[in-house]
Amino acid sequence: MPNWPTLRRRRLARELAKLRDSIAMTIEEAATRAGISPSHLSRVERALVGVRVPVVRALLATYGTSPSVTATLLEVAQTASQRGWWHRYAGSIPDEYATYIGFESDAARIWNFELISIPGLMQTEGYTRAVLQGGLARLTEDEIERRVEVRLRRQALLHREDPPALWVVLDEAAVRRQVGGRETMAEQMNHLVSIAGLPHVDVQVLPFTAGAHPGTPGAFVVLGFTDPADRDVVYIETMAGDLYPEGDVDVERAVQAFDRLRAMALGPDESVSMIQKVSREFA
Template sequence: MGQPVESASPLRGGPTVQRILLGTRLRQLREARGINAEEAGYEIRGSHSKISRMELGRLSFKERDVADLLTLYGVTDESERKSLLAIARQSNKPGWWHQYADILPPGLDSYIGLEEAASLIRRFEASHIPDLLQTPDYARAVETAKDPDADPNNIERQVALKLRRQELLREQGGPTLWFVLDEAVIRRPLGGEKTMHAQLEHLIELSRLPNVQLQVIPFSVPHPKQVGSFTYLRFANPHLSDLVHLERLTSSAFIDRPDDVEAYKAEIDTLSVQALRAEDTRHFLSEVAAHLRS
């Protein structure tokens, strides 16, 4: 039947992770009873697609729905029912990022929760310095370039959101972070030379953190695959499967099919082998920074 969710205590990743864990447990219970999604949907006055979204953690939970499903699935143990209903309540509480809901691109709220819950974050970046590594001035330049007509107050809130997310880098028990950057990311002077110089110095400093690995793929190394930027997430919690996150112009998407996730993992493994080693990357960044300063 699978291992049950052990408790409803607070988890890294907040409500996002609570929803995924509860959805996983409900799927295990449903499958163990041989009940299909259409039958389960009927029980809660919904459809099979609603059950699918609930089981994937992509929908908020109503306690009444969870209670009805537990009854349908034959869960009579009072302690398990109380635990799962408590998770349902917690999963509907807003995460800290809710205060930025009006400026969050679609899907980024779920991503931030998963980012916080991850034990390993690997990112290949082809266009600009990743959010978790940006200085405030560089972040400001990125957001301004995205929308030159944006409200300055919203730009500052975007910067504040990124800085809040960056607390992961120095958080005790936080994830391991491994970034592979195309050289174009380093050469594109967003915000001007002064801002870019400070950004490169910041990268060098961050690359010395014990949980941060930073590599650059120089122009001299051909990597012919047309691979855009992506993030690979791995979790210590056994109920959370590896994921890939893709950012698009107006939305974002999660890839969770095991074969597809494995293909992206293999790709970032290849890119990591092609890239400069960490020490050589620091030397490379120092040379580019010195050129900007001269």
């Protein structure tokens, strides 16, 4: 099973490293007392690997944490070890994609700019299948169906009791590029209008007339979380692989880019009107 990090693992890693630093203990000292190797503890603190609850308990005892802190972090460790629904698709989806789904499922806020296509959370089954069939990877029919299934399951988070606030800015090219034929596009545009009507969803279209814009280099997503201590995650999909720039400057650059994009785009009402117009053109 691939080692897929989650928000909870990142949180646990951050707290364990902070506790060790607070008592000025080296990784070597802490690892020896907890009965693990220094290299393993180093990877744990960087959220590169998971950590078993008994090891967390040993580390917390080594750091002399209070009962309340110990109880809280043991609970985090327990939930961090639980597998999300996407783990059953191991081998059917890339590890980087699974990592993204894990972060997405924990997000309280999702900001998504798309240059060419409709975001996965808003795609119809027909549109998704057409995108996968026309993609760079040569997928078998079985592989395509599995990935369609995954994408549709992802969309359930928009309809759960505590859905994330989703804000999407679409370049006009994403709305007008014909994917899967006219019928597929008409259905997709109507679905987009429906999703835009949800109270926690905002959709804007960046028209061609806006000219050059900060999203010209490509699509990106900024994921925000409930706990202020959890830093935003930036996700960029590229042909060379998925990227998660973590530097403060990189994250801030993505946030500023999204702010500028939504300021340049049509308002939500105007955007829905444009999408409805495009839908009629495809009908």
